[in-house]
Amino acid sequence: xxxxxxxxxxxxxxxxxxxxxxxxxxxxxxxxxxxxxxxxxxxxxxxxxxxxxxxxxxxxxxxxxxxxxxxxxxxxxxxxxxxxxxxxxxxxxxxxxxxxxxxxxxxxxxxx
Amino acid sequence: xxxxxxxxxxxxxxxxxxxxxxxxxxxxxxxxxxxxxxxxxxxxxxxxxxxxxxxxxxxxxxxxxxxxxxxxxxxxxxxxxxxxxxxxxxxxxxxxxxxxxxxxxxxx
Numbered sequence: 001x002x003x004x005x006x007x008x009x010x011x012x013x014x015x016x017x018x019x020x021x022x023x024x025x026x027x028x029x030x031x032x033x034x035x036x037x038x039x040x041x042x043x044x045x046x047x048x049x050x051x052x053x054x055x056x057x058x059x060x061x062x063x064x065x066x067x068x069x070x071x072x073x074x075x076x077x078x079x080x081x082x083x084x085x086x087x088x089x090x091x092x093x094x095x096x097x098x099x100x101x102x103x104x105x106x107x108x109x110x111x112x
Numbered sequence: 113x114x115x116x117x118x119x120x121x122x123x124x125x126x127x128x129x130x131x132x133x134x135x136x137x138x139x140x141x142x143x144x145x146x147x148x149x150x151x152x153x154x155x156x157x158x159x160x161x162x163x164x165x166x167x168x169x170x171x172x173x174x175x176x177x178x179x180x181x182x183x184x185x186x187x188x189x190x191x192x193x194x195x196x197x198x199x200x201x202x203x204x205x206x207x208x209x210x211x212x213x214x215x216x217x218x219x220x
Contacts, residue, residue, distance in 0.1 A: 031206025042116075042198055042210030050205050058207065088153060094206040098142045100160040101200070101208050106153055 002026050004104035006091050012110045013081040021076040021107050023091030029102075031094045032074040036060065036087040037106075043090060049074055050097075081111045114139045118199060118211035125189050125218050133184040133214045135199035142202065144175050144182050149196040149213070158184070158197075189218045 007022045025032065033048035035058075045058030047066040055066050063085060065077040074093075078085060091104040115138040125131055135144070143162035147155045159166050159173040161182065166173050170189075175182040186193055196215050200208040 029206075033207055035208075035210075040212075042212045043200075043208070044210075045207055048205060048207050056205070090155065092206075092208070094202070097204045097206060098202050099206065100143075100157065101145060101202060101206070102157065103147075103155040106155075108153070 004091055004093055004102050006089075006104035006107050008107060009105065010108050012112065013078070014112055015082060017081050019078050019081065021078075021089055021091075021109075023074045023076065023104060024072050025074075025091075025093040025102075026072065027093060027095065027102070028071060029093035029095045029099075030071070031097065031099070032068065033058070033092050033101075034064070034066065034074070034076045035090045035092065036085075037090060038087050046076065046089075078109075083111045085109065086111045114141060114201065114203075114209060116199060116201065116209055116211035118197075118214050120214060121212070122215045123217070125216070127189060127191060127218055127220050129189050129218075130185070130187045131189060131216070133186070133197050133216075135182045135184070135211055137180050137182075137201060140177060140180065144199060144201050145208070146173055146182070146184050147198045147200065148193075149198065151195055155198075186216075189216075191218045191220055194218045 034046040035043035049068040146158040196213040
């Protein structure tokens, strides 16, 4: 099993550009989520999904969109990048509502 | 919402020393995880521990859910133990709330 994979590992954007961060898991987990980690801080929840076709907002959703068309994939879209979105983005999945979370390796995003 | 507080925020040890990291939460939680974020930024699962005690090599963890805290013990620390240790509790729908972490530096 590859677990949770994320692409790209690094990305530099200019203000106003859009992009999609990819996340995939091969563990057949129902629950998937996106977090951002700013320097010196813990992770904060952006969006989450409880299954294909179902998504909801987390703590810091503004400026991001998600969709979940399959169990395996949960992409995160930045609509119009801003310097405040410079961060490290982690995708996670779990089996069960309170299950153990498994995290991908992260995407380091810089917005100039 | 439930708050998570980790202590100490920073810890510097000499190689071979033991340490205890603490995680307090403001209300009852269904489960708790400990992670190690290594210097390359990777989040590594250490323990999934809703209650009781678990051990894995030099690391062990204890969660006392009724008293709303969890402890992570590191014995005979090594330089490779350096990094940030996070506790997080898992709410419903597969979401996690993280503490701000303890930064551990182990000196040779």
